[in-house]
Amino acid sequence: xxxxxxxxxxxxxxxxxxxxxxxxxxxxxxxxxxxxxxxxxxxxxxxxxxxxxxxxxxxxxxxxxxxxxxxxxxxxxxxxxxxxxxxxxxxxxxxxxxxxxxxxxxxxxxxxxxxxxxxxxxxxxxxxxxxxxxxxxxxxxxx
Amino acid sequence: xxxxxxxxxxxxxxxxxxxxxxxxxxxxxxxxxxxxxxxxxxxxxxxxxxxxxxxxxxxxxxxxxxxxxxxxxxxxxxxxxxxxxxxxxxxxxxxxxxxxxxxxxxxxxxxxxxxxxxxxxxxxxxxxxxxxxxxxxxxxxxx
DNA sequence: ATTACTGCAAAGGATTTGCATGTGA
DNA sequence: TCACATGCAAATCCTTTGCAGTAAT
Numbered sequence: 001x002x003x004x005x006x007x008x009x010x011x012x013x014x015x016x017x018x019x020x021x022x023x024x025x026x027x028x029x030x031x032x033x034x035x036x037x038x039x040x041x042x043x044x045x046x047x048x049x050x051x052x053x054x055x056x057x058x059x060x061x062x063x064x065x066x067x068x069x070x071x072x073x074x075x076x077x078x079x080x081x082x083x084x085x086x087x088x089x090x091x092x093x094x095x096x097x098x099x100x101x102x103x104x105x106x107x108x109x110x111x112x113x114x115x116x117x118x119x120x121x122x123x124x125x126x127x128x129x130x131x132x133x134x135x136x137x138x139x140x141x142x143x
Numbered sequence: 144x145x146x147x148x149x150x151x152x153x154x155x156x157x158x159x160x161x162x163x164x165x166x167x168x169x170x171x172x173x174x175x176x177x178x179x180x181x182x183x184x185x186x187x188x189x190x191x192x193x194x195x196x197x198x199x200x201x202x203x204x205x206x207x208x209x210x211x212x213x214x215x216x217x218x219x220x221x222x223x224x225x226x227x228x229x230x231x232x233x234x235x236x237x238x239x240x241x242x243x244x245x246x247x248x249x250x251x252x253x254x255x256x257x258x259x260x261x262x263x264x265x266x267x268x269x270x271x272x273x274x275x276x277x278x279x280x281x282x283x284x285x286x
Numbered sequence: 287a288t289t290a291c292t293g294c295a296a297a298g299g300a301t302t303t304g305c306a307t308g309t310g311a
Numbered sequence: 312t313c314a315c316a317t318g319c320a321a322a323t324c325c326t327t328t329g330c331a332g333t334a335a336t
Contacts, residue, residue, distance in 0.1 A: 133268040134268070202325095301323085
């Protein structure tokens with residue numbers, strides 16, 4: 001299920017909600033960022049196209065899109081980042097020394113996920129995780 | 144290395160910092176909670192014994208203790224939780240439906256950790272993770 | 287005697303909320 | 312039409328900061 005803007009619109013309507021220009025603009029702004037996008041980036045992009053849009057609307061819309069699972073969010077040092085859902089799921093390695101971010105494919109979590117389900121009955125929602133640590137460069141210079 | 148209050152005090156002194164009654168009270172308050180403890184719980188416990196202690200001090204002290212790795216923190220739905228470090232490292236499974244929290248031993252992450260190091264050169268700091276999902280009961284009632 | 291630490295109060299920043307207005311279905 | 316969405320402004324919540332006074336070593 002790859003979610004482009006049209007599919008998202010369909011999904012929204014299907015579930016009984018309304019497709020508004022604001023919502024589409026916000027979806028577009030998230031799509032524009034190839035990777036995860038911060039609140040401020042989204043806000044700026046939307047402002048560029050439609051200077052009227054309010055921050056509160058953006059907060060509400062992002063929550064809304066996350067609840068519909070059209071967008072996924074992760075926390076990177078205290079700030080939320082957003083991404084269109086449905087692309088190949090992946091995660092991030094965040095260096096807490098230099099801030100570099102590396103992508104981590106989802107398959108690393110396949111085993112953990114099924115193990116948790118089998119052994120603990122826990123249906124983990126590991127859809128967009130950010131792990132912190134030291135990137136190769138910083139790990140090197142640290143010793 | 145099991146960190147009780149005395150060892151913590153020794154560690155603090157050893158590294159050139161000062162052992163103050165506030166710090167000890169805060170360490171005690173964290174120890175009192177068998178599991179992870181929220182900011183507010185710690186604050187209340189400390190207040191009960193020493194009504195003078197300031198929130199700013201608590202914030203600063205918690206940061207301080209985390210930096211010394213005497214305490215570890217994790218984020219559970221947007222709020223930090225704290226725990227004495229050095230006990231057997233473990234993680235948490237948090238049900239986002241009912242809020243139930245289950246412990247998850249660290250060994251589940253051994254492989255992931257060494258894999259990240261080998262394949263990506265990334266030295267992941269997975270010391271106290273909180274994974275969200277659905278606990279057995281909620282997963283059941285959901286369908 | 288130093289200088290780290292604390293308390294206080296104020297500032298800061300992010301997110302939420304209430305309510306009137308607007309608009310998609 | 313009418314419930315859902317939005318804009319606006321104020322409120323709220325969490326956390327940080329500056330500074331003056333206190334206390335651990």
